[in-house]
Amino acid sequence: MPADAILLKKKLENLKNKYESVSYLDTDPICFPKQFTDPLDIEIISLIACLFAYGSVKNIQNFLNPIVSAMGPSPYLFLRQKQSSFDPFLKTINGYRFQTKEDLIVFFVTLQRIIQNHKSKDPIFESIFLGGGKNFRKETSIQNFQSYMEQEFKITLGNKPLTYGLQFLIGKWKSKSPKKRISLFLRWMVRNQYPDFGIYKQILPSEIPYPMDVHIQKLSKVLGIRDKKQVKLDDAFLLTEYFSLLNPTDPLLYDFYLTRVGIIEKCKGSYVEEICKVCELREVCLVVPRGIEPRLQG
Numbered sequence: 001m002p003a004d005a006i007l008l009k010k011k012l013e014n015l016k017n018k019y020e021s022v023s024y025l026d027t028d029p030i031c032f033p034k035q036f037t038d039p040l041d042i043e044i045i046s047l048i049a050c051l052f053a054y055g056s057v058k059n060i061q062n063f064l065n066p067i068v069s070a071m072g073p074s075p076y077l078f079l080r081q082k083q084s085s086f087d088p089f090l091k092t093i094n095g096y097r098f099q100t101k102e103d104l105i106v107f108f109v110t111l112q113r114i115i116q117n118h119k120s121k122d123p124i125f126e127s128i129f130l131g132g133g134k135n136f137r138k139e140t141s142i143q144n145f146q147s148y149m150e151q152e153f154k155i156t157l158g159n160k161p162l163t164y165g166l167q168f169l170i171g172k173w174k175s176k177s178p179k180k181r182i183s184l185f186l187r188w189m190v191r192n193q194y195p196d197f198g199i200y201k202q203i204l205p206s207e208i209p210y211p212m213d214v215h216i217q218k219l220s221k222v223l224g225i226r227d228k229k230q231v232k233l234d235d236a237f238l239l240t241e242y243f244s245l246l247n248p249t250d251p252l253l254y255d256f257y258l259t260r261v262g263i264i265e266k267c268k269g270s271y272v273e274e275i276c277k278v279c280e281l282r283e284v285c286l287v288v289p290r291g292i293e294p295r296l297q298g
Contacts, residue, residue, distance in 0.1 A: 008223065008284050009246045012254045015280040019260045020194060027263050028256065029053045029060055030188060030195055032068050039199045040076040043124055043189065044115070046197070050185035051169050055097055057263060063096045079108075079115040086112060099165035106166060110149075110156045126189070126200045136207040138237050142182050146173035178212035178236040187211055187252050195256055205250050209236030210243070215262030216255065218269040222287050 025031045029049040033042045045068060053060055070089055071078040079086075093104045118124050129136060131144040149170045153162050171179055186208040192198025210216065212231050216239070220226045225242055228235060243251035261267045266275060271287045282288050 004284075005245055011281050011284050012246070012257070015257045015261070016254060018280060019257045019264075024260060024264070025195060026061075027057060027260065028195075029057075029064070030256075031061075032064055033188065033197065034195070035068065036073075036075070038074065038076065039197070040121070040124065041074055042197050043199055044075045044079065044111070045071075046188050047125070047185055048111075050181045050188070052096060052099075053181055053184060059097075063094075067093070076115060079112045083112075095165075098168045100163070103163055103165035103169070106153060106156050106163075107169065110152045113156070114152060123189070123199055126202060129186070129200075130202060134202065136203045138207070138209070138233075142179050142186075142209070142233075143173040145182060146170050146179075176232045176234070178209065178231050178233050180212045180236070183209045183236060184211040184213070187255060191250065191252055193250060193253065205252050206240065206244055206248065208240065208252070209233060210239035210252060211255060212236045212239070213259065215259045215267070218267065219258050219261060219281075222267075222269055222285050223281065224286050 025034055029052075030046075032049045033045040036042050036045060048067070049060075049064060052063060068075075070092065078089075090105050090108060093101060093108065095101045095104060099107070114124065125145065128145050128148045129141045131137075131140060150162060150167075150173065153166050153170075154160070171177060171182070186200075186203070187205075188196045189200040190196070190198065190203045190208055191205050212235065217231055220239060226235065226239065240251045243254065247253045261279065261281065265279060267279070268275065269287070271289060276282050276285070276288055279285065
């Protein structure tokens, strides 16, 4: 391992030690599936939480709190109930940013139908990602899931085209975007170490793309890992490959902890003394001025 990678790993371990506590879970949408213990309940709430994980943490929580609460102790059983019992829930739903109330009704009616057609205790969506095969493929697996959800939405819509809100929710499967929210869902489902759940057993952490949210995009630049302005799905897989140098079997280990630097510490991606001087990454960050701290490069 190169010397700069050794130093980076040391600092990332310090960051992990700082934020590896349940007290920080409420700063992340993973706090919602953490309320459940049954794998099917966890999978359902994880999907909902990840798909709507855009916007501020406060807005996400304000939107999801009443929904998760209404689903009760078992979201899986809640979604399997008869339509007449489900209708009162649909009436309480409000829109969220790009999704109208009607979009949300389509989403939950679709999810209800998928759950009602699920007849086993196996994970609901893992086989969709695998596409009938045994291996996760970076060229097709996420696209398989997006295409599947798109077709399920169309069934609910009577074969009408998806609205902008519904399309935004799952993304366009032909797009080369980094698919960050679905990547986040995969991280939660695949990794079996804190804070994730390890429900999907046929997919390896080293196979999935890094969730390229705004904080990871920013930090991967200031740490000198990448310098592209535009981020695509290929870049997300390349970031997984980079972190495989540090942790070959668990390259997404530091994702939760890195995002705390943006969410809690308010990293700006540029030098701000009061923020940078207490950051665990200051010695490996390229925006810290020379003479203030040693850096990875230069």
